[in-house]
Amino acid sequence: MGGILRLADCAQFAHKSRNQDVPIVEQINMEVREGEILGLVGRSGSGKSSLLKIMAGLETPRKGKVFWREEKATPQALEKVSIVLQDDVLFPWLTVRENILLALEAKGQPRDEREKIAGAIIEVLDMDGYEGAYPRELSDALKERTSLIRALARQPEILLLDEPFLNIDHLSAENLRTDLIELWQEHRLGPLKAMVLATHAIEEAVLMCDRILLFSSGPGRITHEIVVPFPHPRNRQDDAFRHFVDQIYTLMTLRAPSVSEAELASPEAGMIQDDTGSFIVLPDISIELLVGLMEALDHAPSSGRADLPELANQLQMTLDDLFPLGETLQLLDLAELEDGDIMLTSTGRIFVEGDADARRDIMRTALLHSVPLLKLIRGTLDERASHAMDADIFRRRLEESMSTTYARQTLNTAISWARYANLFGYDEETDRVLLEEDE
Amino acid sequence: MKRRNWPLAYLPRLENRCLRWFMAYHGRGLSCCFLVVGALYGLYRGCGFTFFPPLSSPWEDVFWTLGKVAAALLLAALGHCVLLSMAACSADVRHVLIRITAFLAEIPSFCLLGFCCAVLSPFWSVAGLAFFSLLTRSVHATLKAGNRIPSSFLKTARALRLGRWQSFWRLHVPFAFPELVRAVLRDLPGFWLQILGGELIISLFLSQSAPGLGGAFLSALKGGETGVRLIILFLMLGLILLVQHGLIGPLRGYGRHYAVCDLTQLGKDRRDDRTFSWRKHCVAGILGTVLTSILLSYGFWGNPDPLSLLVITVCMIGGFWGFAGGLLLGASDGVKKLGRQYCLIGGVVPLFLFCLASPFPIPTVFMPALAVTGLSGWTFFQYDSASSGRQFVMMGKYLRLPLLSSWKDVRFPLLCPALLQASVVSLPFFWDNVYLAAFLEKGTLHLPILRAHAYGMQAVLLCLMTLLAISVRWGIFLPLQERMAHRYRI
Numbered sequence: 066m067g068g069i070l071r072l073a074d075c076a077q078f079a080h081k082s083r084n085q086d087v088p089i090v091e092q093i094n095m096e097v098r099e100g101e102i103l104g105l106v107g108r109s110g111s112g113k114s115s116l117l118k119i120m121a122g123l124e125t126p127r128k129g130k131v132f133w134r135e136e137k138a139t140p141q142a143l144e145k146v147s148i149v150l151q152d153d154v155l156f157p158w159l160t161v162r163e164n165i166l167l168a169l170e171a172k173g174q175p176r177d178e179r180e181k182i183a184g185a186i187i188e189v190l191d192m193d194g195y196e197g198a199y200p201r202e203l204s205d206a207l208k209e210r211t212s213l214i215r216a217l218a219r220q221p222e223i224l225l226l227d228e229p230f231l232n233i234d235h236l237s238a239e240n241l242r243t244d245l246i247e248l249w250q251e252h253r254l255g256p257l258k259a260m261v262l263a264t265h266a267i268e269e270a271v272l273m274c275d276r277i278l279l280f281s282s283g284p285g286r287i288t289h290e291i292v293v294p295f296p297h298p299r300n301r302q303d304d305a306f307r308h309f310v311d312q313i314y315t316l317m318t319l320r321a322p323s324v325s326e327a328e329l330a331s332p333e334a335g336m337i338q339d340d341t342g343s344f345i346v347l348p349d350i351s352i353e354l355l356v357g358l359m360e361a362l363d364h365a366p367s368s369g370r371a372d373l374p375e376l377a378n379q380l381q382m383t384l385d386d387l388f389p390l391g392e393t394l395q396l397l398d399l400a401e402l403e404d405g406d407i408m409l410t411s412t413g414r415i416f417v418e419g420d421a422d423a424r425r426d427i428m429r430t431a432l433l434h435s436v437p438l439l440k441l442i443r444g445t446l447d448e449r450a451s452h453a454m455d456a457d458i459f460r461r462r463l464e465e466s467m468s469t470t471y472a473r474q475t476l477n478t479a480i481s482w483a484r485y486a487n488l489f490g491y492d493e494e495t496d497r498v499l500l501e502e503d504e
Numbered sequence: 505m506k507r508r509n510w511p512l513a514y515l516p517r518l519e520n521r522c523l524r525w526f527m528a529y530h531g532r533g534l535s536c537c538f539l540v541v542g543a544l545y546g547l548y549r550g551c552g553f554t555f556f557p558p559l560s561s562p563w564e565d566v567f568w569t570l571g572k573v574a575a576a577l578l579l580a581a582l583g584h585c586v587l588l589s590m591a592a593c594s595a596d597v598r599h600v601l602i603r604i605t606a607f608l609a610e611i612p613s614f615c616l617l618g619f620c621c622a623v624l625s626p627f628w629s630v631a632g633l634a635f636f637s638l639l640t641r642s643v644h645a646t647l648k649a650g651n652r653i654p655s656s657f658l659k660t661a662r663a664l665r666l667g668r669w670q671s672f673w674r675l676h677v678p679f680a681f682p683e684l685v686r687a688v689l690r691d692l693p694g695f696w697l698q699i700l701g702g703e704l705i706i707s708l709f710l711s712q713s714a715p716g717l718g719g720a721f722l723s724a725l726k727g728g729e730t731g732v733r734l735i736i737l738f739l740m741l742g743l744i745l746l747v748q749h750g751l752i753g754p755l756r757g758y759g760r761h762y763a764v765c766d767l768t769q770l771g772k773d774r775r776d777d778r779t780f781s782w783r784k785h786c787v788a789g790i791l792g793t794v795l796t797s798i799l800l801s802y803g804f805w806g807n808p809d810p811l812s813l814l815v816i817t818v819c820m821i822g823g824f825w826g827f828a829g830g831l832l833l834g835a836s837d838g839v840k841k842l843g844r845q846y847c848l849i850g851g852v853v854p855l856f857l858f859c860l861a862s863p864f865p866i867p868t869v870f871m872p873a874l875a876v877t878g879l880s881g882w883t884f885f886q887y888d889s890a891s892s893g894r895q896f897v898m899m900g901k902y903l904r905l906p907l908l909s910s911w912k913d914v915r916f917p918l919l920c921p922a923l924l925q926a927s928v929v930s931l932p933f934f935w936d937n938v939y940l941a942a943f944l945e946k947g948t949l950h951l952p953i954l955r956a957h958a959y960g961m962q963a964v965l966l967c968l969m970t971l972l973a974i975s976v977r978w979g980i981f982l983p984l985q986e987r988m989a990h991r992y993r994i
Contacts, residue, residue, distance in 0.1 A: 121663065123662055123663065144665065147663075148663045149663075150656075150659055150660060150663050152655075152656040152659065152660075153656070153659075153660050153663070154654075154656045154657055154660050156657075156660075156674070156675065156678070158678045158681075158761060158762045167664065167666075167674060168664045170670070171664050171665050171666045171667065171670060172665070215664070216663075219664075494991070
């Protein structure tokens with residue numbers, strides 16, 4: 066099977082202030098081959114979406130080249146690529162049919178032809194009867210199906226799917242997956258020659274894809290290429306299937322731990338503040354979640370150590386949600402990640418066993434030790450006679466090494482953590498951080 | 505099979521269909537037909553054609569006014585298409601248009617009347633005035649709303665490879681359409697005031713009755729004929745309700761069709777704007793307001809000057825809606841919807857003229873405040889419905905808060921942003937009313953300078969009034985509104 070689309074040594078960067086561009090993905094060499102479903106698996110912030118946008122021609126890579134059938138890809142060639150974005154929306158004032166027709170209108174096809182194609186694809190994906198419905202009348206699953214139809218209506222050779230099943234319930238997702246695979250197997254998706262699925266769910270990738278590329282974060286790189294040996298239709302309950310999925314989980318946790326969103330802003334994983342004095346992004350995680358996770362770890366059957374996929378299952382969370390929590394605990398030296406497991410450190414155990422005051426004291430020490438931003442704010446407030454300062458000063462300082470959004474998120478998280486540990490307070494009205502009397 | 509004569513066979517069906525269309529939505533089709541026929545006749549007259557003999561007095565006036573309304577609306581629609589097409593060309597053009605329309609929307613329309621009359625016939629002067637105001641405010645609202653589209657929509661449009669033109673017309677415009685409808689609704693009271701008040705001013709200015717309901721009303725006032733006055737007021741009311749029923753109703757329906765999310769609630773975070781300092785803005789605004797007001801009162805106005813009128817209005821509206829609105833905060837959605845509808849009707853009715861015709865002597869000084877009551881009430885209910893403050897009032901009741909605490913800690917924080925929003929929306933309408941009051945008040949220079957064709961003086965007045973409007977809006981009300989919206993945000 067020949068390659069259709071190839072990325073050669075591609076890299077993409079996020080633009081930051083002071084011309085400090087941070088890499089999102091780098092050294093990407095990959096190929097989309099005819100007749101395959103390719104999976105891109107990695108956590109949030111590993112650059113999967115950026116790669117898909119490069120493949121769809123919506124972004125141009127800062128470094129490297131994109132080839133379409135071994136020739137440099139032109140915008141016209143990349144017109145043959147359709148994408149379903151993670152936050153894809155249907156235009157709410159248009160009916161299902163009108164939404165689909167809009168995609169064809171953008172392609173500049175004659176009206177009759179548009180109607181014909183739309184009718185055919187609606188029938189193939191079993192949406193007859195809903196053509197006249199407005200998106201507000203559809204369930205999330207039907208909306209996702211319509212998005213898929215809209216992308217397929219453009220009659221692409223490659224279909225890119227960015228976390229297409231993330232926002233729909235489990236049963237509907239399963240139904241849509243099955244339908245898509247069946248139609249793919251039966252070659253009923255028009256001229257479609259390949260699909261690329263970006264997902265953080267390993268099981269989903271193994272269920273659907275023929276080949277999987279595993280991505281690391283900070284910046285995103287391809288760490289492993291795995292060929293899935295099972296024929297379609299695949300059975301989740303099959304022992305070989307389960308063993309295969311477990312192996313991939315282990316591969317994913319072997320990587321150097323880091324806070325996913327922090328990695329996006331700071332390439333030096335594990336470093337809190339680099340040589341240039343820049344800070345890392347703190348994830349939007351509340352202390353209650355961290356404490357809850359530590360307590361769950363401490364309780365039987367975990368007794369301080371647990372397999373991440375099993376724990377995620379037990380807590381009814383996705384692994385992607387659990388990872389940042391584990392990594393944040395690791396950042397605070399309250400837990401460690403190792404070989405797909407998470408375990409409490411000795412400080413973590415003392416924390417869990419302590420009463421409310423003891424917990425606050427431990428958290429205060431951990432935060433001051435591990436989060437330099439908090440150390441900086443507290444130190445500044447101690448030095449000032451008024452024991453108060455504009456939060457905006459710290460926000461601007463953070464913006465020197467990260468985007469405005471991340472800077473705001475980081476400061477909000479820092480304030481929230483500091484409030485728990487009685488490190489300092491914050492007056493939202495005046496936007497000032499301040500030491501309160503009991504601090 | 506016996507073949508039937510087709511026109512006869514289809515006639516009942518056609519008749520049935522027409523009847524259904526006429527009577528649907530409480531006879532909206534019938535209203536539309538009357539409006540179209542009347543507007544065509546009015547336009548025909550306005551363009552100076554005299555093929556048909558004129559109708560008898562009040563009916564001729566109705567059609568003249570309707571013709572002006574139609575001309576203003578058609579011009580506004582056309583202008584809208586032109587300006588939005590220009591905006592579709594590039595984001596820079598869009599930003600420039602937003603700034604220009606923001607400035608133009610602040611110009612009190614009546615200040616332009618003298619200039620319009622210098623170059624246009626009375627018919628087109630009045631229509632042009634209403635068109636200008638409607639166009640600037642609605643285009644500004646549309647373009648601003650188009651800027652607040654969630655990024656997911658823009659990303660999808662890019663993924664579908666929609667062109668710039670397609671993206672603008674298929675995404676930006678539909679998204680902004682509800683805001684456009686809201687802007688039209690907000691501007692309706694001003695629109696009617698410009699049409700009827702414009703006719704009235706032109707009649708005053710020309711010292712003869714200009715065709716139109718406003719002019720006829722002035723003649724009736726001068727003649728002291730109470731019966732004629734009442735008939736003309738009744739006809740005005742009928743015309744307004746007809747336009748509301750046949751035109752504005754369907755427009756609101758279309759607006760609801762495109763309503764995705766309430767853009768009025770998608771305000772920017774105060775922290776996004778680092779330069780925001782409401783105190784500095786307010787100080788600058790108060791300085792500007794006082795200075796321009798002094799210049800205006802010494803140069804053009806007697807007592808009370810525009811600033812005093814503003815203070816009186818703020819106190820009256822604040823007092824009335826502060827109390828009535830506070831009481832209605834916990835009311836059900838049905839009651840609020842009813843309140844909104846009544847307020848809109850109260851807003852579009854030219855209360856000013858009703859006050860003039862009233863047998864009770866209402867001082868002109870209170871008229872602007874009375875006139876903006878309906879519009880501010882409509883905005884208040886609109887804001888309140890969107891902010892879902894009812895749950896907080898109910899919680900206050902469950903907690904059995906004492907009366908004072910309930911007002912101080914629950915109702916006042918909910919009232920404040922809504923009242924300020926209502927004030928901001930009512931400002932342009934208020935200035936037009938102030939200007940109209942000045943025309944009718946003895947001792948002001950407005951009418952003499954218009955009669956003397958003193959364009960230099962009119963230009964000075966225009967500049968000062970615009971400066972005053974800008975100072976009050978951008979220097980006082982908007983910073984306060986932003987401050988209150990932030991302080992009491994939910």
